[in-house]
Amino acid sequence: MDELVWNHISARFEDGWLITPGRMHWDEIKPADIIRASDNVTADIIHSSVYAVRPDVKAIVHLHTKYAVAVACLKQGFEALTQDGSFFYGKVAVHPWEGVSDDPSEGARIGANVLKVPNCNILLMPNHGFCTFASSVGxxxxxxxxxxxxxxxxxxxxxxxxxxxxxxxxxxxxxxKKAGGQAYSPQFAPGVCEWDAIVRMVQRKDGA
Structure with a gap:
């Protein structure tokens, strides 16, 4: 899902936030490579604008995956159709594409659009991609x-x-709506059951 070097993962840390560097593949990034500001200005603008308006958000993943981008190009945008989709029912904010996000003033508009949907966990970016917001990287x-x-x-x-x-x-x-509530119950919330298995998979790949 990393699309060469153009997608980012970040997390709040102490008095700021940490983010994956902008010129490395995810599978080559080591803990020492995580930085306080990316060398990709678009990543810094997008992530910082969300953290500024959502103090409850502790981690952000920004991606340009093919099906999400296809949906982001539909006029109706995302519609929850399945059990998996219930995680995002009523939780999708939208920020219109403004071209490459290299203008710091866009950050205020991103933040304003995030706040339009209380407790949103997805920012759909038409013709661009999306971000997820959560309490942890997992x-x-x-x-x-x-x-x-x-x-x-x-x-x-x-x-x-x-x-x-x-x-x-x-x-x-x-x-x-019922399924959306169940999706975030303690036993089913994203990452509760899956994250440890994902970590083990990466460890096997790395021979750890």
Whole structure:
């Protein structure tokens, strides 16, 4: 999901925040490479603007994965269709694309759009990508995994239906709202069950 060197993971740390560097693949980054400011100005603007308005957010993952970007190009944006999608039901904020985020003034607009959706955990960036917000890196990463999966299912369903929404079995809004609440119960919240297994997988890959 790292798209060469262009996506970033960050986390609050002491009096600021730490972020993955902008010129390295994720699979080559070591703890000593994590820095207080990226050498990618767009990453700094996007991440800092969210932390500035959401003190509850402790970690952010910003990605340009293919199905999420496809959904970000749809006029209707993201729609929760599946159990995986319930994690994000009513929790998606939107920030319109302004081109490469190299203008510090964009940060205020990003922050304002985040605040439009109370307790949002996704910032969908049309024609660009998305960010997940969470209480830990593990939670943010697992949210990103499920958001991409939910977007993939949505794209496939729309394609299979030939774009005819009436052919899709959209879930009842009440059921989706219920599922969205269940998704964040202590035993099912993103990362609670998955993160340790992900860490073990990386350790096996590294021969640890």
């Amino acid at each position: 939670e943010a990463f697992v949210q990103a995994f499920y958001f991409e999966k939910a977007c993939e299912t949505l794209v496939l369903a729309l394609g299979a239906a030939g774009g005819d929404r009436s052919k899709i079995g959209w879930p009842d809004a009440g059921i989706m």
